[in-house]
Amino acid sequence: MKVGLFVTCLVDMVRPNIGFATLKLLEDAGCEVVVPAAQTCCGQPGYNSGARAISQQLARKVLAEFKDCDFVVAPSGSCSGQVKVHYVEDLFHDAPDLGEFKKLAAKWFELSDFLINVLKVDNLPGEYAGTVTYHDSCSGLRELGIKSQPRALLAKTGCELAEMNDAEKCCGFGGTFSIKLGEISTRMAENKCVNIAASGAGAIVGGDLGCLLNIEGRLRRNGDDRTKVYHFAEVAAGMVGAGGETGGKMVGK
């Protein structure tokens, strides 16, 4: 089974550790993973900024790069929603090659969904002894129904899940929104931090790096250096120490 890894541009640039954790999870589960070298971005930033033509161009690039894969997996609900929902329902809904995009959408999975519902993994490489709380990122939750899958993965690592209030509430990231309307975005992140603190968890775990950067940025600005911030892939792969939480540390050196 040939599985294409869509790294996502944010993971590529900011936290490669999540990419390697994803790779480990897939390979440990027996997948033959390919990482198309020319991949960059799914086009969502341009799409949500109104740059429709450009986002269509990038979507075609993604389509071409993963054409030969049986499955495509991305450690992001947001990029996956872009491919599975917005390519099909909006960007190419009246295009002659809509069928190709439908095929891409059908074989494309968000990582936790793929591990739980397709691979039906039992054992994970990672063990985690602490208490964590989970933030449901909006696109994954509302566009793809990602809710129980990451929690099921976390449960397999042995960690304790302490649900926070408003776990499904947007953290305020919203891509360019976080910069364009920074003050409102910051308030939303602050609300999230208050709920994280109240949960008593030692780590906040999520499935989308954009949200995690937003939440981590607010935690650190508030002087909270204690609460860990992880992608569930890092926890599930047992790679939380290996350069997670950014920290300027180099991985793979």
Added chain:
Amino acid sequence: MFFKQTASVKLNDPVLQNALKRAKGKFVDGRALGVAQIDNWEDIRTYAAEMRDRVIANLDAYLIEFEKNATRRGAVVHWAETAEEANAIIAGIALKNNVKAVTKSKSMVSEEVALNDALEAVGVTVLETDLGEYILQLAKEPPSHIVAPAVHKTKEDVAELFVAAHHKPRLTDIAAMTREAREELRGRFLAADMGISGANFIIAETGTTLTVTNEGNADLVTTIPRIHCVITGVEKVIPTLEDFATLIRLLPRSAIGQSIANYLTLTTGVKAPDETDGPEQMHIVLVDAGRTKLVGSDMKEMLRCIRCGACMNHCPVYQNVGGHAYGWVYPGPMGSVLTPTYVGIENAGDLPNAATFCGECQVVCPVKIPLPDLMRKWRERQFDRHLRPIGERLAIGAWSFVVARPALYAFATRIGVRIAAWIGGRSGQIHWLPGIDGWTKGRDMPAPQGSTFRDLYARRRKAA
């Protein structure tokens, strides 16, 4: 439009923030409970969305049917293409009939066209009788919410307003305050020459206009004065009474979790010869004011809206800044779509951007309006017409140029993440960065690890 600036003030207003927190609990939890009472909620939503689409696609036919049936019951139907026309028609009715005092039940369309100002300009006294609207009339403020107009006001704010207006001792008990307002209003209900109401729906098959309230004030406004005038948007028409039975399952539940509102006021025509109550004249002013521009357009779904307010109640942006920040009559996601259609996108540029596209509005909308998609369509128009700030356009352009060229992307990100990691230093956090100070003013930016995944992966493959 100064959304960003106003929002900043609102974020730092502790009284408003408290009011918003209270309201959020009430609306969000209330709706969840109300919806849970119905086991086929999704089916009803689907039916309602399809029914509204059918109406909008055949708007002319349903409106003509409505006019025919309303006229048969003695009402006069007026057509107003613009806000000015709507005001002129109603002011004309008032002048012709020597109207001095008007009582009004809640109407967002009247806010939209600024009807009260137009009537007061010709010497007519207008009294808002919805408690929230009454409070705002005393405060000389516009509504901040389409269902709960005074939701931004505290009990204490209202106490001050009542002391100033009623000249009675200051009350703080809500029930007692409501009683005082009721006593103030009762005499004026009886003395009014004309009642003006909005309409939640108008029903084609019967010529009925329909108002949903919790206070019963619409009953008094529509039946006591000798003239009843309805002002509403052309898109409010629905085919049958049975369709109303469907929509009423959705509307109050979506608004605040009520299984049904306290009062459903259905008004059909004038007082018949054998009836004791009701107006001698009934005028129905159907307002276009830009609505029909949306028919057949790529934003036609917006015309499904039944004005329940669920989108704003659940919107994380609205929840933090309140309705006044949106600068015009309609706040929240539905306002971010509608306002640019009325005032022009060049005058409301921030609004379609005031969303994270979290999707909650779309999920709770009882008629399934794809609000994020519609906001995105506005962003597309802004992008195509070069209406966003130059910096933003350049950034999107540069990003798009780079990501479309893998070799350039690999090179640029290799350098970029190295520099950013260096700026992050030992803390691993970037505290300030020009160009993204919208982010770094309130948050650190976690620094990259220092190498891109692609470089590390290539290195690993080589080593293997």
